[in-house]
Amino acid sequence: MLSFFRRFFQSKIGLPIFLAFLALMALAFAAADIGGNATFGGVSNSDRAAVVGGEGVPLSDVTVAANTALAQVREQDATLTMPEFIAQGGLDEVITQLIDRYTVGNYAEKYGLRAGENLVNSEILKIGAFRGLTGEFDVQAYQAALRQRGLNDAIFRRDLVDGLLEQQLLQPAVAVPQLPEKIARQYAALVLEKRKGEIALIPSTTFAPAGNPTDAQLTAWYNDNRTQFIRPERRTLRFAVFGEDQLEVNAAPTDAEIAARYKRDAAKFQASERRAVTAFVVPTQDAARALAARIRGGVSLEAAAREAGFSASPAELRDRETMAGATSFAFAEAAFKAAEGGIVDPAQGTLGWYVARIDRIERTPARTLAQATPEITEQLTTEKRSAAVADLTAEIESEIDGGTALAEVAKAYGLTVETTPALLANGQAFGQPQAQIVPQLFPVLATAFQMDESEPQLAQVGDSQEFVIFEVARIEEAAAPPIAQVREAAIAGWKRAQGATLAKAAAERIMAKARGTTTLSAAIAAENKPGIEREVIDLERRQLLARQQGNLPPPLVLMFSMAEGSVKLLEAPRNLGWYVVALEDISTSPVDSEPGLVQQTRQQLGAALSDEYRRQATAAMRTELGVTRNDNAIAALRKQLAGEQ
Incomplete structure (x- = not known):
């Protein structure tokens, strides 16, 4: 952190x-x-x-x-x-x-x-x-x-x-x-360093008292350790989710509206034609005419282009205007005169003369008003519904801005108001890990955790046609609860704290013996206490870094910073116990066995x-x-x- x-x-x-x-x-x-x-x-x-x-x-x-x-x-x-x-x-x-x-x-x-x-x-x-x-x-x-x-x-x-x-x-x-190369070599050698040793955990629970503390003892300890029991800020939200389906909107277009749209988009419903061509460009008109003659004589356009040192490329279906914009007006005119499968008369473009073949012709007949009515109806319905939803949401937002309560807004528009459990800022329900909130609330959580207990707000859910009206019904500030609400956890914490003192004394005895001629395992056995854990470590530094991705266990970090043959003590967090770390051996592979490692180290250590x-x-x-x-x-x-x- x-x-x-x-x-x-x-x-x-x-x-x-x-x-x-x-x-x-x-x-x-x-x-x-x-x-x-x-x-x-x-x-x-x-x-x-x-x-x-x-x-x-x-x-x-x-x-x-x-x-x-x-x-x-x-x-x-x-x-x-x-x-x-x-x-x-x-x-x-x-x-x-x-x-x-x-x-x-x-x-x-x-x-x-x-x-x-x-x-x-x-x-x-x-x-x-x-x-x-x-x-x-x-x-x-x-x-x-x-x-x-x-x-x-x-x-x-x-x-x-x-x-x-x-x-x-x-x-x-x-x-x-x-970074000087000599120093870089020293750091590079650390990557190849291998350490062998042992780590033992002397847990506080092994030495914790069996009996419970008195009320006075527990209260005093809890007051000194309240930060261990801080509950994050919680907020209870009231909300109503609605979409266009929940709003009564008359979006059916009239015959007059359909006729007006048909007239406005008349060009869209006229007969149309699109053509796909395969073409290549040559520098002169004579060359284009000669190649076109060969192709009409039976040579394929692709073969003629290849033999002349050019590359023919096909194009997607285009109308006359689009084709003219991509090539030239003269070529588009010529292309729309040729028959399907035929060769286009050579025409000049910006880069030279086109030699082309008509691969496909797509003709769309004109559509009458009756034929276009279903498409226009669908289009107008969507537009009118979107406009109506926008108008209604604007009305709702205006009422909210005017101070109208969420319950009144919901009643006026037939919406259902729901209440969340106490939520954390990440959307989880406090004390109810299995509870799920509606997905429409997730985008507004950050806003909800910045609001006061005041008037509601309206928000659109992403790019959809869904909306949510929400307000903060209750704010519970981050604080440690009364001891009665966490009594069992406090008792467990008190016991760990008492056990930690005895665990430290045991760890110091084990460490003192391990620093002499006694092995760590023998020193642990001499305590004759169940629950003490021991792990043998045989690890390269780069393996440790790769495995943990930077989030390294403190006892391993200590082991990789100790002198060979040393034994050290390390306190575990939150009174969980004490670690005894014993380092037996340090070995390092030659830096030259890893080509490029020194240079890589210099680059990485620059920052x-x-x-x-x-x-x-x-x-x-x-x-x-x-x-x-x-x-x-x-x-x-x-x-x-x-x-x-």
Whole structure:
């Protein structure tokens, strides 16, 4: 998860290498100055999360940045809550990146770097989100995009200036450096590295007490560990789905309407003719006439073209006008005079003279009004029904905008109102994994989770003729429930926590013995406790990476970072227990046994090297300017965002 945060912040508020990223950065963070007089749980926005070179980083910046980051991460995990985001290190990453942002801006100002108004204007003009239908900069589109993020022009320009200064300062440090071959060989050798060892899990449940805690013990533990029981935000929706079939629409066309459409499209119902030809082009009229004579004498057109060094190509059926546009008017006239199977008199086109054969003629006779009536009736019915549906939905939307309640709208138009169970942002019913919501609601879920409990909204379902009216009937904020609702889970958590302490002591005893002359299996056996698991590992690093696709088990990550012959301890998450990791042997195949591996490694590590240079440059700036963190204010804000105060 933290790697996702880092990628997000580096593209939004870190150093954008390309100017196109500046808009994203500004839109994500310029809102930090909005609501400057707000307070958060007793921590006023005048308090500072940190001071960078004499300039304070407001807590309001941190709050807005954390909410923006959480919104971005929710695109991957719609049910993630702020407490979970904080517990997984998201807030710490937000603060680090904000401090870096202020550091670069202050450093640039200290040494006289500037981003003038003309430069800022030119960058705004380049941003695609601010262009209208013509592809040119549109003031209304610009203002609408800013309003959507709660910004104004001045704030947006300020953050755009910050981004431009970052680019001036740090672009030289991150400009695709070349990793030296000797270093690349060392990293390439890691890919071929093979490690053998053992991993043991000493589970907390093995050492957990059999008895239950007292109410006081359980309450105290639950209050300290409420984030483990946070329930994501839930929303209950009321909705009505309808389509053109549910609306009473008289869409049958009259005889007069049919006659008028027949008159309007008279050309469509006249007799028509289309022809398909096979042809090739030669440079002179004499050559065309000679080849046409040979073909009429019995040589096939394809053979005549091939012998003359040309290639004949067939064409689909075309009417006279279409054929003239694709070839020439003279050729189309000649082609529509020839008989089916006959050779067209040579005619000149743009590229030369055509030699052609009529392969097929399709003639469509004229249709009378009576003959065209079924087609026209179907066409007019579809048009009238679509228009009527559009009118009715416009009426419904007008009533909704006027404040009419969903129930009243549904009654007026004969619609059925339904209510969903409490839904998560991903559409799942909370506590009912098997429950299914109607598919028409999925496209509007994102909107529903941004609405207040207010008037309903009308939305079209995709490109279909189905519509849904929906409103938020109830909002249940993300929070830990009362302990009574999760008592059994809390008791199990308390037992794991108590067992984790004893499991750690057992793991330390096992580790101490394994570091001596005792094998890991013998040290485990000496504990004489059931449930301790042990697994033998014999794995290449590249096998590990390929198998797990980047989501690596922590004990394996530890094993591949340890020294040969060492034994280490690692805590499992959520008080599940402790790992004892023993590494017995490290072996590496020769790098030269894998042709191209060194070069591939240099290419793959280019981006990482750029990022490392950026980090080192920023760290040097922090050292020169001086950075002081306000840990007390950060701790208070952390509790407020997590809902603990």
